[in-house]
Each structure stands twice: as structure tokens, then as C-alpha cells.
Amino acid sequence: xxxxxxxxxxxxxxxxxxxxxxxxxxxxxxxxxxxxxxxxxxxxxxxxxxxxxxxxxxxxxxxxxxxxxxxxxxxxxxxxxxxxxxxxxxxxxxxxxxxxxxxxxxxxxxxxxxxxxxxxxxxxxxxxxxxxxxxxxxxxxxxxxxxxxxxxxxxxxxxxxxxxxxxxxxxxxxxxxxxxxxxxxxxxxxxxxxxxxxxxxxxxxxxxxxxxxxxxxxxxxxxxxxxxxxxxxxxxxxxxxxxxxxxxxxxxxxxxxxxxxxxxxxxxxxx
Amino acid sequence: xxxxxxxxxxxxxxxxxxxxxxxxxxxxxxxxxxxxxxxxxxxxxxxxxxxxxxxxxxxxxxxxxxxxxxxxxxxxxxxxxxxxxxxxxxxxxxxxxxxxxxxxxxxxxxxxxxxxxxxxxxxxxxxxxxxxxxxxxxxxxxxxxxxxxxxxxxxxxxxxxxxxxxxxxxxxxxxxxxxxxxxxxxxxxxxxxxxxxxxxxxxxxxxxxxxxxxxxxxxxxxxxxxxxxxxxxxxxxxxxxxxxxxxxxxxxxxxxxxxxxxxxxxxxxxxxxxxxxxxxxxxxxxxxxxxxxxxxxxxxxxxxx
Numbered sequence: 184x185x186x187x188x189x190x191x192x193x194x195x196x197x198x199x200x201x202x203x204x205x206x207x208x209x210x211x212x213x214x215x216x217x218x219x220x221x222x223x224x225x226x227x228x229x230x231x232x233x234x235x236x237x238x239x240x241x242x243x244x245x246x247x248x249x250x251x252x253x254x255x256x257x258x259x260x261x262x263x264x265x266x267x268x269x270x271x272x273x274x275x276x277x278x279x280x281x282x283x284x285x286x287x288x289x290x291x292x293x294x295x296x297x298x299x300x301x302x303x304x305x306x307x308x309x310x311x312x313x314x315x316x317x318x319x320x321x322x323x324x325x326x327x328x329x330x331x332x333x334x335x336x337x338x339x340x341x342x343x344x345x346x347x348x349x350x351x352x353x354x355x356x357x358x359x360x361x362x363x364x365x366x367x368x369x370x371x372x373x374x375x376x377x378x379x380x381x382x383x384x385x386x387x388x389x390x391x392x393x394x395x396x397x398x399x400x401x402x403x404x405x406x407x408x409x410x411x412x413x414x415x416x417x418x419x420x421x422x423x424x425x426x427x428x429x430x431x432x433x434x435x436x437x438x439x440x441x442x443x444x445x446x447x448x449x450x451x452x453x454x
Numbered sequence: 455x456x457x458x459x460x461x462x463x464x465x466x467x468x469x470x471x472x473x474x475x476x477x478x479x480x481x482x483x484x485x486x487x488x489x490x491x492x493x494x495x496x497x498x499x500x501x502x503x504x505x506x507x508x509x510x511x512x513x514x515x516x517x518x519x520x521x522x523x524x525x526x527x528x529x530x531x532x533x534x535x536x537x538x539x540x541x542x543x544x545x546x547x548x549x550x551x552x553x554x555x556x557x558x559x560x561x562x563x564x565x566x567x568x569x570x571x572x573x574x575x576x577x578x579x580x581x582x583x584x585x586x587x588x589x590x591x592x593x594x595x596x597x598x599x600x601x602x603x604x605x606x607x608x609x610x611x612x613x614x615x616x617x618x619x620x621x622x623x624x625x626x627x628x629x630x631x632x633x634x635x636x637x638x639x640x641x642x643x644x645x646x647x648x649x650x651x652x653x654x655x656x657x658x659x660x661x662x663x664x665x666x667x668x669x670x671x672x673x674x675x676x677x678x679x680x681x682x683x684x685x686x687x688x689x690x691x692x693x694x695x696x697x698x699x700x701x702x703x704x705x706x707x708x709x710x711x712x713x714x715x716x717x718x719x720x721x722x723x724x725x726x727x728x729x730x731x732x733x734x735x736x737x738x739x740x741x742x743x744x745x746x747x748x749x750x751x752x753x754x755x756x757x758x759x
Contacts, residue, residue, distance in 0.1 A: 245512075286544050294515070295544050298535055304505045305540060308512020308520075315494065316516075335536070338505035 184227075185394050191261055192222050193451045196423040198257040198270055204444040206274035208282060212421035212434025214254035216358040216391070217325060220416055221258040223397040224323060224354075233263040236290035242320055243309055245294045247302020248327035248356060252284030255292065264291035300333025302326065303353060307343045310351035310411075321404070322351045329361030332370050337382070344383025349405035352412045353384075356391065358420035360432060379413045391416025423451055455611040456484055456553055458589035462596035463521065464488045467495050472517060473600065476510055478503050478524035503528045507536035507548075514546035519600065525559065526552035526568030526609070530575060541605045542580045549599050550607045555585070556646045556696025556725070557739035558612035564729050567739075568609070572673055573701020575607050582627060583674040585609045585703075587648020588618040591671050594625035602627060611646040618652045618669070630677040636664030639758065640684040640691045644670045644703045647694045650740075653747050654694070654754070673703055678710040685711060690719035692754055696745070699724040721757050723750055 195218050203211040225231060229242040246255045253273055260267045269289060272278025279289055283297030296302045306324040313320055330336055343351055357375070359366050366372055376386040385406035389396040397416070406412040421434030425443045428434035439447060464487065467473040475488065479501045489496050499506035503524055510520035522529060529552045530537065541548045552571055559566040575583055584606060586595040592610065599606045623631050630642070634655065643651025648669050655665035666688050668680060684691055691711070693704040704722025711720055725743050732742050740746055744753070 294511075295539060298539050300504075301508055301536060301540055304508020304536070305512035305515070307505070308509035308514075309516050310512075311497075311509065312513050312516035312518055335504035335508070338500075338502035339508065342499070342502065342505050342509065 188222055188226060188394050191226060192218050195222060195254065195257040195261055196451055197448050198260070198267070199253050200424060200439055200444050200447050202253045202257070202270055202273040203438045204441060205271070207438045208253070208274050209436045209438070210250045210253070210282065211424055211438060212360065212428060213248060213327060213356065213358065214251040215422050215424045215434075216418040216420045217248070217251065217254055217356040217416070218423070219392050219394055219397055220325060220354055220356060221254055223394060223401060225258050225262045227398050228401045229323065230320075231262065231291070233291070236264060240320060243293050243306070243322045245296065245302045245306040245309070245322070245324040246284050246292070247296050247306070247324050247330060249283040249296035249302070251327070252280065252282060255284050256280050256289065259289065259291040262291075265289045299327065299330035300335035303336055303339035303343070306351060306353070307339050307348060310343070310348040311346060313350050314348060320350070324351075324353050326353055326355045327361070328355060328357045328359065328366050328372060331355065331372055332361070340379060340382045340384065343411045347383070347409045348411045349407070349409055352401070352404055352414065354414045354416055356418055357415050358418045360420045360430070360435070362435060364432060376413075376415055383410060384413045385410045386413045386415060388415045388417060391418035392422060423447070455586070455589055455592045455615050456613050458592040459551070459596050459608070459610055460484055460488060462593045463600070464492070466597065466600050467492055470519070470600070471495065472519045474513055474518045474520045476506050476520055476522045478506055478528055480524060503533045504536050507533040508540050510548045511536070511540035511544065511546050514548045519547055519549065521549040521551055523551045523553065525554045525566060526571050527566065530571040530607070534574060537575070537581075538578055542578045545580045545604060547603050548605055550605070551610065552607065553610045553612060555609050555611050557736045558646065560736045560739040561733050563733055569698045569725050570701065571607075571609060572697050572703070573705070576674055576701060576706065580605055581674065582606045582672070583609070584627065584672055585645035586671045587643060587645060587669045588615055590617050590619045590622060591625065591648070591669065594622070595671060598625060598627050609645050615646065615649060618648050625671070628672045628675045628677055630680040631669040631671065632666070632680065633669055634665060634667040636666040637688060638663045638665065639754070640666040640668065640688045641694060642668045642670050642681070642684070642691065642703065642707060643694045644673065646696045650696070650745070650747065650750065651694045654750050657747060657751055658754070670703055673706055676706050676710060678714070681707055681710050682714050682716060685714070685716040685718040688718075690758060692757075693722050693724070694750065695724045696740070697724055698727060700727055719757065721753070723753055
């Protein structure tokens, strides 16, 4: 199983690198850091219907760190929600795929996000309705560490804990790098898990690149009955991309040149 | 206005279980009956308006009709980006209700005044802006808001406003209501200043001027037809609003008139572009801003001279 997922992850990384290269776009590092998280969600954890994307029984995912939309697009395409050719239009004139993922720009994208600190509230609203109406679907959201600076994120954390939304799971892509520095230097989030737990959530920390750990923990949801779950996924920004940008602020901004892209893709295949 | 809103909302929510009232921790002595009878359709979101707006968007995605309610600045400005991105950009069926238009909360100071909401919200695509002018219009507007599919902002006064309409008018989103016809000048009022417009028109009538009086309960989409008709039928148009002179009804009407290129005397009457240095009751604040009945009549008279 892991072998197969790793292969999918490699394809996703390749497409992220190609999209960045073609569009000369920013936000490559944060897309690369949550590849395994999204692959695990869409291929092993979530109930999805690629050919019937709005099926009411589906699990929902709000991709709150929408600035890294290309990872979501690449995973959805890999999962069969739409033709991979559409990826060529990422951030291109007249293309279908905006830099920040936008509701229903392609099948499978649930919500528009991009302004940080919006996604968790929307996910909480969906989860509240799910519980109230006794629906079976679950709601997932992937947050960036940077957006945990936003007060609105903490409003939503407080709300979800208070209402015991145990059908809601937040996964933080904790790559420790935000827009212009390391989180510990800009606005330290630690003790991070303890903060969530004090707001009524159950928290677990994992290696966000290890499929066994990701799938292991996401198969046991909710982590605690009567509480929303947060998975703090320790990740490496830019992993699998251009080596010079791995775990560097530059991974947020510098698109790969054609040569760098091909080098990085070649390396993906070897590993 | 608040009572007319709550009663209409209550009646409709009883029939339509999709309606969800979300409040920003207020509504004492207003919502008790609703909460008691429809507990599952009510949620006090706490003092967290950004989250209230995002949660509303999430609920709308799941087929609910959320009504988010707070005092004007907190339900339009604190959460403006959530209104823009979560509700309007995604074109979701969320209703935004602001109570306390203009100087309704006069003594509370500027933090609680509702003076810039129309101006900022008018820039948002997909959003309908309703500013009913008396309790009768509020009841009709509330019904229209809940029946409309898509984002709407409903601007309310506070309590105790009198009815201006003598009978129930026909109410349609985007269609101004002609309350009285007259040939000498047109006064267009909106929201809490429909009453003022009516008071001013009555005083002018005593002075022998025949006023064409219009209630512009919808600011967006604007009824340009009734504006241009007024420009043809009367030599002057005045807009009256308890809102900043910038961005509200007056600005919207000015845009329509300027582009139509019709010769008509036009003047916006609203709250001057400054923060009030005084505090006091709604009527005190209006006078302090040149908006008492006699001050407005003075402005109109000097314009007509």
C-alpha cells in the first residue's frame, strides 16, 4: 500500500513542480509539504466520489491553505476528479486553476479560500450542520501554520471545541515556515498542541510525510468522542523540490527554472 | 423595525426549518420567543463575528439559510473580508442583518454608529442591499430576503420607528416605492431616513411645495428607472440618508444621474464626512450633523433659491 501511495505522491510532486515552473508561481514549498497528507486523505481516508463530486454522502475537505492550491489540484487530478491536462492551465491566462483554490473551479474543490483564517470557520459550519441533521459525512480541513496567527482561526477553534464537533478534523501542515520567517521567530505557536487541547480539541502530533503514521492516526477519528480532532503534522517545506529551497523562506517564493524543475523531477524518480 | 424583523423571521422560520439565526451575543428581550420555540434554529455565536460569518457560509454550503445578526459595524466591518470571500465570492445563501442604522445607538459613540455600511458593501458583487424605511417595509423586506436565493444585507434601525406607509405597498427588491407624487421637487429617502424624508416633505407641503416622495428600500440593485423618471418630472432631486455622505444612497443616485446626463438640480443630504465630537440621542446626533427637520428644510430651500 505504501509503495503505491509513494508513487502517487511522486506524481503529485512532479505536477506541482511543473505547474510552478510553467506559471513561475510562488507557494511551491507549502504545496510540497502537504503532499502526503492530501494523498492519504483522498486515496485512503475520505469517502469521495470523483465521478459524482457533489454526492451528499461524501466527506468534505476545506483546503484552507488555498495559496498552495496546486497540491490540491494535482491530487484531485490524480484521483480522477478531472483530466490532468487541466493542470497545464494553472495560473495561466484563461486557465481553470487559480493560484488560490476556488469553489468548484474544478470538480472536488469545496470552498474558496486564500485569505488566511477563513477555512476552519466554514468547515465548522458544515460540521455543525452535519451533526445537527445526523448526517454521516465528516469534514476535514487543512490549515497552514501561518494562518494560525489569525484571530479568526482561534475563534473557529473555540467554537468547534465548544460545540463538540467530533465530525471535524483539522490537519495543520506544520512546516515551521511562514511568509517571511520561521514561525518560532515570527509568532511562536508553541506549545501548539496544548493550545488546541485547552480549547477543547484532541490533538496528536505526527510526521506528516510518513504514510503509515498519517493513515494510522486518520483511521482512528475522532481521536476522542465528543471532541474535534487536530493533527499537527510536522513537515518540511519544499520537500522533494529544488534542494536549495528546502526548509528555506525562499521555497515560498522562488519558482524552479526549467533546468531546476527537471533536476528535481529526475531526483524524485531515483528516490 | 427590530420587532417587525423578528416577528417576520419567526413566522418564516417556523415554516422553513432551513432558516438558522446566528447572533453575535446580543438580542436581549428581542429573540426570547424565537429561541424558546425554535431552539434548533438559533445559535449564539459569541462575540466572534468573523467566525459567525464563516460558519454561516459553511452552513449555507450544506443547504441552510443562515441569518447572521449583530449591530451594523460588527456584522459588516469586523467581518468584511468574510462577507466578501466566504459569502459573496462563493455566492452563498447567507443573510446579513445589521441593527442600529445611522445614529440609532447615538449615545454609545462612533464605534456603534452605522454610517459606512452601505458604502463599503455596495462594492461587493452578488450582494443585494436592502434598507427598509419603516416597520411595514421591514416585514416585507424580511420576507423578500428569505425568499431570495443569494447573499443579502438587510439594514435595520432599532426600535420605535413609526410606519410611514398608510397601506401595505407592493414590495419588490430593486423597485423604489412612490409614496407621494408632486411636481416641485423629489425627495428620495432610505432606511431610518424614510421617516425624515416624510417629515421634511410634509413641512414643505405646508409651505406650498409639492414633493414627489420615494422610498428607496433597495440600494443595490438600484432602481434607476424611478430616479430618471423623477429627474424628468421634477426640477430637483434630494437624497436623504442617515449614512455617510460618501458611498450611500446619495452616491448611488448621483452615479445614475451623472451617467444618464439629465439636467436636474441634485443634492445629497447625509452625515458629513467627519467623526462626531459629541454624543447624544439619535435626534441630538442628527441635529449635530445638520440633519434635523429644520436644518434639512433650510438646505433644500437654499438649494432651490
